[in-house]
Amino acid sequence: MRVVDKSVDSFRKVFMAKYPNSFSVLLLKAVIEPVVPETPLLPDGKKDSTFPYRFYKAHYFDNINFSDERISRTPFYENKLEFYLKNLVVPASDSIMRDVDNIIERSKASTGMFKYTLSWILNYYDKSEYMGMDAITSHLTEKYYLSGQATWATPNDISYMTKRDSIVSHLLIGKTAVDLYLTDSNGKVITLYSVNHKYTILYFWDATCGHCQKETPV
Secondary structure, X not given: OHHHHHHHHXXXXXXXHHOOOOHHHHHHHHOOOOOOOOOOEOOOOOEOOOHHHHHHHHOXXXXXXXXXXXXXXXXXXXXXXXXXXXXXXXXXXXXXXXXXXXXXXXXXXOHHHHHHHHHHHHHHHHOOOOOOOHHHHHHHHHHHHOOOOOOOOOHHHHHHHHHHHHHHOOOOOOOOOOOOEEEOOOOOEEEHHHOOOOOOOOOOOOXXXXXXXXXXXX
16 A cells, blocks of 8 residues: 555646646645654643644645636635545634634635635535534624625625524624513513523513423423
């Protein structure tokens, strides 16, 4: 395997040197993984165990030519984006925002890459199965679409995103939810914030739901 890998690597280097401006070379560079150097030592003499991860992450997109939008029309770039977001980004909203902003800013080297990258990342987190990821979609919507940076968005797109974000932005984890006006069993209207207690639990259920009928008494 090592012999074959060395042969392939040699062929690739010769090909890239011979045809530096070809699209094939652009693709070959896109799949080259960052080579992590030897792990440095910390002041106490121990190896820095986080160095390989930090170096690999920082240099993960080094071989992507963001100024050439043709790469966005291949599966290579999408695969790299997905791997990066799934495996290298800390799954916390503030960390994700910082990292995706970094990628998007780099993608501005060409309009096509900017459009594809922003749209792909927004869609990726919009479909996420994890709680709290709506903070990412709200952030991307406000920073890039509602600010006018996404010049390709139509007035209808902006109108829809503005309306949606006005709702979502108030429902994010850690945010203060909009007040609710509810009628109790005696017909009296009570607002959520008129309930002055340390903790308030909102329990949504349907009287005709079989699962609700079973679990609500519990």
